[in-house]
Every structure is written in structure tokens, then in C-alpha cells.
Amino acid sequence: MIEPACLRFLLVALLLVVWPHLFHLHWSHVALFLGFWAWRWLGIARPRLLPRGPWLPLLTLAAAVVVIVSRRGAIDLATSTGLFVAGLGLKLMELKRDRDVHIVVLLGWFVALTQFLYDQSLPMTLYAFAAAALLTAAAVRFEAAVALGWRPLARTVAGLMAPALPLAVLLFLFFPRPQSGFVRLPFDAVARTGLADVMEPGAVARLATSSELAFRVDFEDEPPPPAQRYWRAQVFWRFDGRRWLRHPAMEQPRPRPFPGQGRRYRYWVTVEPHHRRWLFSLGVPATVPAPARLTRDGVLRARAPVDERLRYEVVSRDSYRFPALTPLARNLALQLPGRPSPEVVTLLAELRRGADGPEALAVAVLSWFREQKFRYTLHPGTLGPRPIDEFLFRRRAGFCEHYASAFVYLMRAAGVPARVVAGYLGGFLNPRGRFLEVYQANAHAWAEIWVEGKGWVRVDPTRAVAPAYVEQVQDLPDPVSVAMPSPQQVLEGREAPASTPVRRSLRSLAIFWGDLEHRWHRWVLGYDRSVQARLFAWLGKRWPAVAFGLAAVLALVAFRRQTGGRRDPLQAAYEAFLRRMRRDGLVKAPHETPLAFARRAAARRPQQAAGIRAVTEAFLEAHYGRGDRRRAARRIRATLRRW
């Protein structure tokens, strides 16, 4: 029979352990657990309510069916975790013997672990560890024969967990790590914010209101100037009049990167998991990181979907020498969904007048955008069946993808090879960690045109329409979580909200938190086989220092044990004497007085009688009499040294 108070404690601990799964698992799985949990809770007071006999297997079957059906039979991580959580709930139904409690506590640890498969953020980690501590407390409370008060319980759990933590860290650092991924259950396709596979009007605008982080970048040296911070991820070739699509031929891997020149930027990108294959580089990459391939159109593709946070190193250059355009690429870069409308043809004829070459034409198009009072807005409204014409000649309001799309269309119609590029623009430079935080709100689309002799040249049509906004996004003044740049506000020249103390502290808090999180990702979550190998190599080179340090720590611990820490010096000295006597086979019984022990010891060891008497007298006079304790302790130690 399990004591009700213990049981309630255990149930609360388990509830807290399972709680985070509410955010990742199918609702029915958590509901199953909560149902069993509540059932069990009621069963504490009214045990007759609990299921018995044939009900348990039936319940098990029903729970399994619910989990599998709710996942539509998919064998993936969510299903198996759901089965586990539901199983934990079921196990609560038959919580009778000590052994069941142990099984439940250990299952609880495992469930705490599974939640790391979904969320590895710092707060969630602290939460999970606290939940584990609570589980331990529940187990400890259960093992004590009496109802343990809060204070001794906390002390015992601290005595278990506090020394266990450094042990865990040591194991974490040094325990051999296998190559990960024997059996990977696929992640279920969680809908996450991020770049879509195709670009259609409004796709990027949707992201503009998201404050979620996309990735962080650490630079080896100074970060590039704001105007250079274009993070390429996707290149779109085909246009069906409305949507922009990628082209498989252009996604073929390119064996060698493009030869670059000019200034060199070396940086590390830490991508938040987005379950796609996009990777990001500053412009076109000059190197290809291990987990990625380079496509022919010059973007990085991960070899596997980015299901976990990924960190890779890239080098980018100022400019590149692109090989001549292949016929296929040229065809693709000039592809149009149909004949341009007469309005477009007239416009282009007008613009081409006086414009010599593709770059001059691009400048002419951009100035036309500016002169015609095109507006930049997040809410342009839906476009009709001929979106380009409607946008160019009637609506004249849109977001970056509208401008990129219209610009590339015009260039292609004028015979200039062009393509749409999507990715992120700018970011917030965290002043604490000197790294760039790039948010989903930084999502952006722009254009690249082919200039003979120069190769692909980046043109950002949005810059012509809303220069102030682009400049702000390139170098965000605040983390997005504090203040989101709204195009309307920026363009209408409205001032940002006044800098109040609350805002200022919010801002520094966000900066601090961003930095902490980044470090967490880099140093804790980023620890892997290769870092471990480097750690071993580093220690191997410094092994004398390491050995010395270890020896020093051990000696310190031993010394503190010997002297008994902060204990009374006299007692400690006398205990040292008792240890010495014990080595000679003379043990003082607890009820024996020091004098009686001394007599016995002196009788057994006559040659040491003088020493025994001296030590005992010193102890007696100081411990029971009015003698000075410290001096007596010194005398005892001195006698022991001369033994």
C-alpha cells in the first residue's frame, strides 16, 4: 500500500514532467495521459474507482488504438512518444507495489528526455531538470519510512543532485559518443514558419510579422556592411504568371564553388530547425560546408532536412567570376508565362530609350518605379488573373516579392536574363555577442540579372521603392522581439516609439537573452563527436597540467576530509589520535570516556603510554576543563607527529 501523500507528490511530479509535451504532441495523446492521471488522482481517495482485472488490458488496447489512429498510422517520433506518454498514464492505473513506483519514476525520466527531441531551449532545459529533481524527490520521499518534511527532503535531493550534476557534465564531456542515427523515426511535418518552396504574392509578407528567429551568424572578423547583408537561400527560375518556381536542372549540384575575388568573409551560421533543406549564405558562397551541397544557381542545400539546429562554416567573397551562361540557363532566365501585354511592350520601349545595356535598363526600371509613386505595403490586396499587369499599371502597391517579381518580368521581357532570389535581408547585430540575429521578419526577395562580362548582378527593386525601410531592416536597431519595423511606420517617417526605461530594459534583456541562447546552442547543444575529439586532443597536449590539476583537487578533498572541514580543531585532533589508535587495533567505544580509553590503550601498548597520556590529558583539560582548545589541539597534533 502506498501512502496517499507520497502518491500525490509523485503524481504532481509526473504531471509537470509530461506538461511540455502538450505543445508538441497530438492533443489526444496528452488528453489520454491527463485522463488516466485524473482517474488515478480520484482513485487515491476512492480506490474502488480504479480499474481492475480485465479492464487494464482493454484500456491499454484502447489507448494504443487512439494514439495510432490519431497519427493515421504514421510510424514517426510523435507516435512513439505519444505511445510512451499514454503508457505512462496507464502504468499509473496499477501503482500498487514499490516496484511500480520505481518503474513510473524511471519512465518519468525517460519522458522528460523525450521532450528534448522537440525543444532544446534553455528555459525548457531548466524546466526539465527541475522536473527530474522533483521526480527524484518523489522517489526519495517514498523510500523514507516516515513522512519527510520539506527541508530534509530538499536537503537529501540536493545531496543527490548537486554532486550528480558535475558528474553528469564530466560524463557528457568525456563519455564516448557514437555516430548518431541508427534508427531515425521521421519527424512529423510540423508546419513551421519559414521560406516556402514556391514564391507567390504574399508568401514573404506573411513572414514579415513573425518574430521567430531564423538563424544566427558569427563572423570571424567584422561583419559585412549592412548593404551587403543579403542571405541567399532560394533561386526561382520559372514563372507561371503568378508563382515563381525552382528548376530541377538548376538544383543539380555543382562540384566546385565559383571562383571568387575581393574581400573575404568567414562566418558560422547556426540555423534553427525548419525541416527543409534551405541553408543560408552571404551572397554566393565561396566554400561548401560539409552538411551541404552547392547548387548550380549558387545556393546551399542541406544533405538532409534540417530537423535539428545546424551549425556550419562558410566563406563568402565580394564578387565572383561566373562561367558563361549555358543555353539552358539562358532559356530559363528569359522564360515568360506568355506574351507580354501591349502595355508592357510600350512601357519597355519607352524605358529602353536612352538606356544602354542591361544595367542601365535596370536603373531605368527602378527609377520608373520611384517616379510612378509605387507604394510599399504589407497589405496590397489580392491581384486578379493578370497579376503583373495589374500590379504595374493599376494597383502599384506591394511587398518585396511583388517588386522582385515585376522587375524580373520586365527584365526578361526586355531580353535581359534575370531570376528571383529569396532569402533574408540584414538582421540585428547583437552587441553583447557580436553576432547577427536574423529573424523570419527579415525574409526578403530580390532579383539578379545577367550582365555580360560581370555575371549575375544583384538588384533590389524594393530599395528603389522604400529605401528607408530597407536600410532599417539591413541593420535592425532593436531585436525583433522588442520592436518590429513596420514598413508603414518607417516609410511615413513616423518616429519609433519613445525610448522609455521599460523599453530600454526590455531591449537589453532581449539582447542578453539572445546572446545567452546563442552561447547555449553553440557550446552545449553544439557539442559533438568532433568537438569531443578536439577536447581530447587539447587535453592530450596538456596532460601534465591536467594531471596536476586533478591531483591538486583530490589532495584538497582528502585534506578537507582529514581535517574535517570547519570542525572543531580539538575534536578533529582527538579524532586523528583515535584513528591512529584504530590502526593499532584499539577502538574507542562511543560510551567509553577518554580517560578509560587511555587507560585501556596504555595497558595494551605500554611503549606508547606516555604519548597516549599526553594526548588524553590535553584533550580532557581543554574539552571538559577551562584549557585553550586551539593550543590543546596543537599539542595533540605535535604529540601525534612525534609518535
Next chain:
Amino acid sequence: MDVELRPLLATLAEVILGKERQIRLAVCCLLARGHLLIEDIPGVGKTTLSHALAQLLGLSYQRVQFTSDLLPADILGAAIYDERERTFRFHPGPIFHQVVLADEINRASPKTQSALLEAMEEGQVSIEGETHRLPQPFFVIATQNPFHQHGTFPLPESQLDRFLMCIRLGYPDPRAELALLRSGGRRDGPDLGPCTTPERLRWWQAAVDRVHVSDAVLAYLLALVRRSREMGEFPLGLSPRAGLALLRAARAWAFLHGRDSVWPDDVREVFAPVAGHRLRQAGDDGNAALETLLESVAVP
């Protein structure tokens, strides 16, 4: 040890052969201002011990044989009408001596017993509304026969508590007994002159109060007392008064051994005489139980 204590103990040891420990306990009891109960059969030297103690200390001495018809007035004294003066005059009883040997106290009726014990406790006697102070120092040695004979009134626990210590003299060992026989029992002659003065005794008693008791020893003492209550082997544990008695006796014992601070050994030495009669229990294995008690408490 005080210079004048040594000859006192040495002389006593010559008078009562082979009983050094009991002699020391008796003197310790005297120094601690307590009274002594000797539980033993007649003829082992109780009278000799008390008489010698009185003589050596230069104290007045009186022996009272307790019988069943002894009345309180026979001990305390009575106010008797003086024909000539036409007033009542107080005639002090035998209790108005500095050392009183109350022989076979359990033969007297409870009323007489309690009269004596009240006088012992208060140090004064009240008769007919008049209070008469007992002499100082005042030391009662009571004896009682341990075997429950018919017509005796064993002292109840509450009265036993008035005695600081209870000891047994026991038979002398063979060598001492041989020496006793050889001397023909002429050792306790009246030739024992005082070897110290009552003032000196009073000074000693004051010195005993100044003996230092450390917290460790107090903790030890407290542990002993508490353990006696929780052990379950004794019907009644030691009372707080018993704890105080133990402390007093331990101080006197330490003083008797020439120390100015109490060691746990002192507590242990006086523990059986001080606690034994207070923890009295059925059967004759009281000493074993006391030993168990002592062995169950760690010395701090």
C-alpha cells in the same frame, strides 16, 4: 587534592579496611552537602564509618537506633514544661548533631521517617511554631536492611530521593577481614583525634560549587538522565532533581580527586550510587541495568 583531604581519607582507610571506594563516596557525599543511605546488613562497619568521619572532621555525632515505636519527638526533640520557670522549654533531640547515624531507618514508622527526612531536606526543625536551625554542616547517614523483613517500612521512592547517594559496604575482602580479625576490632577506639576542622569542611563544600562543568559534560549528564527515561527498563526515569544530584556529586568527586573541572569519568563513577536507588526496580540485576544504561550513551 586538597592537602588536608589526603590524611582524612588515609585515616578512614585504616579504620575501615578494604573499602576505599565506599569511603571516598561517603566523603564525596559529605562534600556535596548530601545525605548518605547505606543499604547493608548489620556488622559491616556502618557505625564505625560514620563515627570515624565525625571524629576526624571534629563534628558532633549521635547514633539513633530506629525502632517501630520511635516517635518523631524522640528524634526532633520536644518542648517540655519547666516547673521552675513555668514555661515550655525546647529539648533538642538527637538530630541536633552534625553527623547523625540513623540506624535501620526502615524499622521506624513512616511518620517518624518522614519527620527525619523533612528535617534533613529543610535543615531546620519546627516544633510548636518555633523553628530551630540544625547545626551546620549537617550530615545524615541512614542505614537500612536491604532484605524486606516483616514489620519494616521500606522508604518510598519520594523519600529515597532525599538521599544523595545510596551505597553498599558489603563484606570486606578476605585479606581485609583477616586484618580485622587480627586486630581484634580495636581499631575504632576513641583515640581518633580530629584531623581537620568544620570550617575547613565548609570551605571545601564551597569549593565544590566552583568546580567547572563544561557543556560537553552537561550534555553527557543530560543524555544519561534522558536515556533512563526512554529505556523502558526502569519504571520511573531519573527526575530533574536526580540530574541536579548527579551534577553535585560529580563536582564533589572531581574536587575529591584534585581537579577543578568535571570529567565524564566523574559522572560515571558517581552514577551508580546516585542513580541506583532512584531507579530501583524489581530483581537484583539493577547494576547490570545501570551498566547497560551507561554503555548506551556516547560520551561527547
Next chain:
Amino acid sequence: MNAPLRLRPTRRSSILVATLALMWAVSANYGNNLGFLLTYLLAGVAMMAVYHSRRQLCDLSCRLLPPEPVFAGERARLPLVVENTGDSPKWGLAVAIGDGEPVRFSLAPGESRRIDLPWPAPERGVHRIGAPRLWTLFPSGWFRAERAFEGAWTLWVYPAPADGPPLPPGTTAADDGEREFDGFRTYRPGDAPRQIHWKGLAKGQGLLTKTFAPAAEAEGVIFDWRRLPPAPVERRLGWLCRWLLAAERAGRHYGLRLPTEVVAPGSGPAHLHACLRALARMPGERP
């Protein structure tokens, strides 16, 4: 109390090992560093549990107290005192004899506790019962620290009183007149009027009561084994036991004569126990 301390994993620790293995495998599979950390934290807690289990049994002293004698068939209670001489509390201690029902308890620093272990005593005799085992599963339940003590209890199990022949009559108590005059004591209400010393009252000595010694019952009654009706040994011992108890309750003088030993007449609890011990010691029937 320097009995060796044994520490071994409990059967439940296999669940721990399995959980650790599973947690490690999942962490390794997904390359999940926090999973590793949590796994190693559990492993660290297990390691610390070993240390804490050990420490639970340090600074404990245990003494066996003499048990009360019992009659055969009763449950004996074997007393012992466990003391925590350390300065940390000891939780979840359990003590048991052999595979008997454990008694669970906890000790605060410096606390000592008397524990009476139940022990069924089916047979009469002098039993030597080896010292109990003291163990704890605290704090984790994965490890069991155990300590066996030295020493043993000596338990007297008296024969159970059995119904049978009635108590043989001894010398009956004599009348007051035949009793020996012992002395006087002051009158207490309730004293019989014929015991009052009237002559003394007449002389003005106040109310005194005459007291008398009980009549000499030096011989008392002797319960003699040889005079018992024939019956199995245990049966006869049961009768004797009942007689002894009855005689003691009646306040009589009684003695015992067994084939093996003779107990001289007497009375009082000590005497009763001496007689009962003699019964317990008596050799049984040869099988």
C-alpha cells in the same frame, strides 16, 4: 558496531539500468546533447545514491536488550536500541530477524530508539537468537546497504500453562492467634479492632496497632514432578507452570522439584521466574 557494511543493488536497479540504456540509446540516436546530459544526470544520481546509502548506515550503534520471557506460543518481543550517533538524520531504516517482518523507522541526529522485534516463540526452552540485520533502501531504492550485528539475544520461553489437575493444597495460612507478635505501629484507619493495642491506649500511648509476622511457611508447598499424574512431559510442564502462576498470585510460598533440579520454596517475582526458568530448561522427551 563495526559489523561490515554490505552494499548491493536491489532487483529494482535492473529497471534503472534498462532506463539508462534506453535514454542513452535515444540520445545517441538523435545526437541529442540534452538527452545525454539528462541520462548522465540520472547516472550521477545513481552514483550518489550509492554513497548516500552507505552513509545511512554509518554512525549507527545498535544494542540488544534482554528480552522479557514469554510463554510458549506467545509472540516474543526482542528489544534493541538503535542510536544515531552521527549528526545527520537517518531515514528509511529497516530492521528484521532473518526473513521476518521488518520494522521500519527513522532516526534524527542523536536520537535513539527502542525497537521491539516480534518473534514467534512456539517452543519452550532457552533460545539464542542471532542479532538482526539492519538495512536501508534510502534514498533511491536502487541500492540496499545492509549491516549485520554481532551478539545474540537469550530468550527464555516458558512452557504454556495448561489446564489439568487442580492446585495441590499447601499448608494453609494460620490464624492470627498463632502468628508471632512482631511489634506496634501507629493506628491507620481500617485496622482490625482486635489488633489495636487497647492497653497502650489506656496508658495514654495513643492508638497503636499490633502487627504480626505471617505464620512460618518455611516449607511451603513443593510442586513435585514425581507426584504428577502420568502425561507427556510438555503437558506436565504446562500444569506445573499453571500451578506456579496460581501459587504466586495467591501469595503463597512454593518450591519446585524436577528430576533435574530443585528450587527451594520462596515467593516473589524473582522466585517465580527462577521456577519458570527451571521448567524451561527441563530436557524434553527423547524422540
